[in-house]
Amino acid sequence: MSVAIVGGGPAGLLSALLLARDGREVVVLDQDDLTPAADPETAAEEAYRPGAPQAVQPHIVMPRCRLVLAERLPDVLADLIDAGAVEATLADRRPPTLASLPVRPGDERLTTVMTRRSTFDWVLRRAAARQSGVEIRAERVTGLVARPGPVPHVCGVRTAQGPISADAVVDASGRRSPIDKWLEELDARPAENQSAECGVTYYGRHYRLRTQAALPGLANTRIVVPFDEFTAVLFCSDSGAVQTAVAPLTADRRYRQLAHEDVYDAVLRALPTHAPWMPCMDPISPVRQMVAPRNTLRRLVVDATPRATGLLPVGDAVSTTNPTFGRGLSLAAWGAADVADVLAEHSGEPVAQVLALDARIAHHVVPYYEEQARTDLARLAALRHVVLGTPLVVQGRGAQPIGFAHLRAAAAVEATAFRALWELMGMLRSPKEIYSDPDVLAAISKTAPDLPSPSPDMAMLQAALCRRSATRSASGSRIGTAAQTGRAGAPVPHRTAT
Numbered sequence: 413m414s415v416a417i418v419g420g421g422p423a424g425l426l427s428a429l430l431l432a433r434d435g436r437e438v439v440v441l442d443q444d445d446l447t448p449a450a451d452p453e454t455a456a457e458e459a460y461r462p463g464a465p466q467a468v469q470p471h472i473v474m475p476r477c478r479l480v481l482a483e484r485l486p487d488v489l490a491d492l493i494d495a496g497a498v499e500a501t502l503a504d505r506r507p508p509t510l511a512s513l514p515v516r517p518g519d520e521r522l523t524t525v526m527t528r529r530s531t532f533d534w535v536l537r538r539a540a541a542r543q544s545g546v547e548i549r550a551e552r553v554t555g556l557v558a559r560p561g562p563v564p565h566v567c568g569v570r571t572a573q574g575p576i577s578a579d580a581v582v583d584a585s586g587r588r589s590p591i592d593k594w595l596e597e598l599d600a601r602p603a604e605n606q607s608a609e610c611g612v613t614y615y616g617r618h619y620r621l622r623t624q625a626a627l628p629g630l631a632n633t634r635i636v637v638p639f640d641e642f643t644a645v646l647f648c649s650d651s652g653a654v655q656t657a658v659a660p661l662t663a664d665r666r667y668r669q670l671a672h673e674d675v676y677d678a679v680l681r682a683l684p685t686h687a688p689w690m691p692c693m694d695p696i697s698p699v700r701q702m703v704a705p706r707n708t709l710r711r712l713v714v715d716a717t718p719r720a721t722g723l724l725p726v727g728d729a730v731s732t733t734n735p736t737f738g739r740g741l742s743l744a745a746w747g748a749a750d751v752a753d754v755l756a757e758h759s760g761e762p763v764a765q766v767l768a769l770d771a772r773i774a775h776h777v778v779p780y781y782e783e784q785a786r787t788d789l790a791r792l793a794a795l796r797h798v799v800l801g802t803p804l805v806v807q808g809r810g811a812q813p814i815g816f817a818h819l820r821a822a823a824a825v826e827a828t829a830f831r832a833l834w835e836l837m838g839m840l841r842s843p844k845e846i847y848s849d850p851d852v853l854a855a856i857s858k859t860a861p862d863l864p865s866p867s868p869d870m871a872m873l874q875a876a877l878c879r880r881s882a883t884r885s886a887s888g889s890r891i892g893t894a895a896q897t898g899r900a901g902a903p904v905p906h907r908t909a910t
Contacts, residue, residue, distance in 0.1 A: 413435075413436050413437070413579045413580070413755070413759070414436070414437045414438075414439075414577070414578045414579050414580075415431050415436050415437070415438045415439075415578055415579065415580045415581070415582060415755075416438075416439050416441060416568060416569050416576055416578035416580075416581050416582070417438060417439070417440045417441065417581075417582040417584055418441055418553045418569060418581065418582065418583050418584060418585045419440075419441075419442055419583070419584035419585040419586055419727075419729070420440050420441075420442030420444070420446045420537075420540075420548065420584075421442075421464070421533070421584060421586060421727070421728075421744070422532065422533065422536060422727065422740075422741055422744045422745070423584040423586075423726045423727025423728065423729070423743075423744035423747060423748060424440055424442070424582070424584030424726075424727075425440065425446075425533075425536040425537065425539070425540045426480075426485070426536065426744055426745050426748035426749075427582050427584060427726055427747075427748040427751055427752070428440050428540050428543070428546045428548075429485055429488070429536075429539055429540060429543055429546070429748075430484060430485070430748055430749060430751075430752040431545075431582075431751070431752050431755070432543050432544065432545035432546045433543075433545075434752055434755070434756055435545070436545065436755070437545055438545055438546045438547070439546075439547045439548075439549060439576065439578070440540065440546065440547070440548045440549070441549050441551045441552075441553050441569065441571065441576070442548070442549075442550065442551075443550070443551070443552040444461065444550065445550045446537050446540075446541075446548050446550070447537070447541075448534055448537040448538045448541055449534060451534075452495050452496060452528075452530070452531045452534050452650065452651060453651070455530045455531065455533065455534035456528060456530040456531070456618070456653075456696075456697075458530075459528075459529070459530035459533070460700065463588070464586070465700065465701075465702040466529070466702060466705075466735060466740070467529050467530065467533065468529070468530070468616065468618075468697070468700045469529070469614050469616045469655075469657060469700065469702055469735060470616055470645050470647050470655035470656065470657050470735075471527070471528060471529035471532065471647075471655070471738065471740075471741065472524055472525070472526060472527075472634065472647055472738045472741075473492075473497070473524060473525035473526075473527060473532065473741055474524055474738050474739060474741065474742045474837065474838045474839065475521060475522050475523065475524060475742075475834065475835075475838030475839070475840055476739075476742035476745065476746055476838055476839035476840060477525075477741040477742040477744070477745040477746075478499075478523060478524065478525050479521060479840075480742075480745035480746060480748075480749050481745065484749055485539075487539070488535060488536065488539050489525075491535045491538070491539065492525060492527060492531070492532065492535045493525075495527075495531050495534065495535055495650060495651075496527075496531065496650035496651035496652075497525050497526060497527035497531060497532075497649070497650040498525070498526045498527075498631065498632045498648070498649070498650065499523050499524070499525055499526070499632070500523065500524045500525075500526055500630075500632035500634065501519070501520070501522075501523050502519045502522040502523070502831065502834060503515070503519075504630055504632055505524075505634060505834070506830070507823075507824055507830070509824045509825055510823075510824065510825060510826075510827060510830055511825075512827065513827050513830065513831075514827060516831070519831075521838075521840060522831070522834045522835065522838055522840070524634070524838070526632050526634065526647055526648055526649045526650065527649050527650040528618070528649050528650055528653055528655060531649075531650045531651075532741065551571045551572065551573055552571060552572060553569045553570065553571055553585070554570045554571060554572060555569070555570040555594050555597065556568070556569055556570065556581065556594045556595075556597075556598065556723070557569060557570060557575050557576075557577065558598050558720065558722070560598065560599070563600075563601075563717065563718055563719070563720060563721060563763075564595070564598040564599070564600050564720045564721075565720065565721045565722045565762060566580075566581050566720050566721065566722035566723040567579075567722055568581065569581055579722070580722055580723075580724060580755060580762075580765070581722060581723050581724070582724050582725075582726055582751060583723060583724070583725040583726065583729045584725075584726050584727050584729060584744075585729055586727070586728040586729060587705050587708060587728040587729070587732045589710070589725070589728075589729040591710075591712075591723070591725065591729065592605070592710070595719055595720055595723075598720065600719045600720050601714050601717065601719045602714075603710065603714075603719070604711070604714050605708065605709065605710045605711075606708070606709040606781070607706045607707060607708045607709070608706060608707040608784075608785035608788060608789065609706050609707070609788065609792070610704035610705065610706060610707060610734045610735075610788055610792075611661060611662060611663075611704070611788065611792045611795070612642075612643070612659040612660060612661055612662055612704045612795075613659065613660065613661075613662045613667075613701060613702065613703045613704065614657050614658075614659045614701070614702045614703075614704060614735065615657060615658050615659070615667070615670040615671065615676060615699055615700070615701055616655065616656065616657040616658075616699070616700050616701075616702070617656055617657075617673070617676055617677075617695060617697055617698070617699045617700070618653055618654065618655055618656070618695070618696050618697040619653070619654040619656065619693035619694060619695050619696060620651075620652050620653055620654065620693055620694055620696045621648075621652040621653075621654060621692055621693050622692055622693060622694060623692070624652070626692075627689075627692055628688035628689055628692065629648075629688075629689075630648070631648055632648055633646065633647075633648045634646075634647050634648070635647075635685050635686070636736060637683070637685050637865075637866060638791065638865075639683070639865075639866075639867065639868060640798045640867070641660060641661075641664070641667075641795070641798055641799055642658055642659055642660035642661075642664075642667065642795075643658075643659045643736055644656075644657070644658050644659070644680075644683055644685065644686060645657045645659075645736070646685065646686055646689060653696070654689065654693050656680060656686065658670055658676070658679060658680075659704065659736065660799075661792075661795050661796065661799055661800075662703055662704075663796075663799075663800070664799050664800075666877055667877070669876075669877050669879070669880055670699065670701075671699055671701055672699070672879070672880055673695070673698065673699055674879055675876055675877065675879050675880060676699045677690070677695070678872070678875070678876035678879055679873065679876045679877070681872065681876070682868045682869045682872035682873040682875075682876055683866075683868050683869075684866045684867070684868070684869070685866055704734065704735060705732045705735075706732070707731075707732060707733050707734060707781060707784050707785050707788060708731060708732045708781075709730070709731045709777070709778065709781045710725065710729065710730055710731070711730070711770055711773060712725055712766060712770065713766060713767060713770040716767075718763060718766040718767065718770075720766075721762035721763055721765070721766050722762050723766070724751050724754070724755075724765065724766070724769055725747075725769075726744065726747040726748055726750075726751050727740075727743055727744035727747050727748070728740065728743070728744070730743070730747060730773055730777055731743060731773075731777045731778075731780075731781050733780060733781060733784040734784050734787075734788055737784060737837055738837070739780060739784075739837075739839060742838070742839050743777060743780075743839075746776050746839070747773075747776070747777070750769060750772040750773075750776065751769065753772075754768045754769045754772070775842075776839075779842045779843050779844060780839060780842075780843070782843075783816070783836075783843040786815060786816075787815065787816040787817075790815065790816075790817060791817075813847070814847050814853065814856060815847075816836075818856050818859075819832060819833050819836070819846070819847075819852070819856060820833060821856075821859055822855050822856045822858070822859035824859075825859060826855035826856075826858065826859060827855075828851050828852060828854075828855040829852060829855040829856060829859070832846050832849065832852045832855075
């Protein structure tokens with residue numbers, strides 16, 4: 413069986429490796445040259461692409477992705493560790509506010525791998541380049557080859573160099589996938605896609621630790637903090653690299669100053685979670701900016717009928733979710749495994765293949781998309797209340813469903829909630845399973861809804877944002893923090909956005 417894969421990112425290369433090891437003949441088509449760089453550091457220097465700005469933002473291999481690698485591609489996981497990636501156990505991530513974390517069977521499934529996306533891609537490219545049955549071509553796909561009908565059957569792709577026939581086509585072309593346009597050209601049924609806003613812009617920068625001695629935390633530290641006006645992250649990664657990012661509202665013009673390296677560094681020094689790390693590391697990249705993509709969901713089955721057969725989507729071509737939760741690589745890996753399994757279980761049955769893959773998407777993707785959309789809606793409402801002064805309807809816990817903010821608060825002090833938080837973020841248990849678990853609900857019920865949270869040094873934060881100039885914000889007030897000035901200069905009480 414021959415398979416053409418459109419796109420050579422993680423979803424495409426993971427699919428190629430799994431399919432080739434099942435005996436398929438695979439061709440991967442990408443408009444960029446996927447020749448592996450000489451080493452991980454060269455790969456990092458060459459990682460930025462305008463069409464894939466996420467490649468230079470902070471990444472982490474979450475539990476579901478690691479589990480797929482461990483079970484299906486153990487050599488790739490070993491290569492990743494050999495390239496400098498560092499594993500972090502559940503115990504490694506225990507917050508200082510959590511008194512104890514008794515070990516339970518299965519905790520090893522919650523291990524993460526700390527690595528830059530560029531290193532992850534480098535390892536995959538090397539594995540694909542040496543994999544028998546995989547051919548990688550630097551060719552841009554321009555359309556589909558299909559047999560017409562009420563349900564078109566895709567039997568190849570078009571490229572500038574000519575058509576390529578295939579028994580199946582895997583769409584791994586990412587969140588900007590042109591598949592809907594190409595299917596429209598085939599008179600396929602219209603799409604019924606879903607989307608929900610993330611509403612933030614990421615400013616990211618990489619650093620390198622000067623030494624592994626006398627660090628303010630573990631060398632596999634992961635920090636994600638939802639401050640009042642933005643979210644900030646810090647991931648210790650492969651080969652001593654440290655990935656950082658600050659994600660304010662896209663509408664908050666004050667934080668556009670973060671694009672300047674001196675401002676960015678000064679803002680990190682104003683954060684209690686990041687400041688202790690700053691004397692331990694040096695920058696190794698410029699500040700990279702990325703408007704967070706919307707949470708999206710695309711399915712190729714409408715009303716139980718395939719829009720086309722012979723076409724199987726994977727990764728970001730199916731769904732994108734808020735990058736803060738780090739699920740992109742897990743969606744890619746799990747989706748690649750699903751594609752391989754569906755083709756193995758339904759060989760020669762194109763309709764069954766599409767329906768079976770959609771059923772897996774319904775279980776493996778849709779619940780996390782929906783949960784992320786709900787979580788982002790609540791987080792954006794809180795951010796906009798703090799930054800823009802928009803009304804915030806505060807409901808009692810009994811008046812609204814238990815959600816991620818409640819679980820995150822409980823995870824700081826309750827071991828059951830902490831483990832459940834990582835089972836949810838790591839995509840090992842569904843939101844429905846987590847939020848209906850009596851033990852998890854009991855842990856949440858014992859937790860105060862508004863636990864104290866860290867706050868920036870407000871004077872340092874304002875000084876950092878004013879380093880370049882006294883630029884005016886969208887509201888006309890001079891640069892300052894929203895907690896100090898409000899939307900139109902009126903005082904706004906200091907509160908924590910959840």
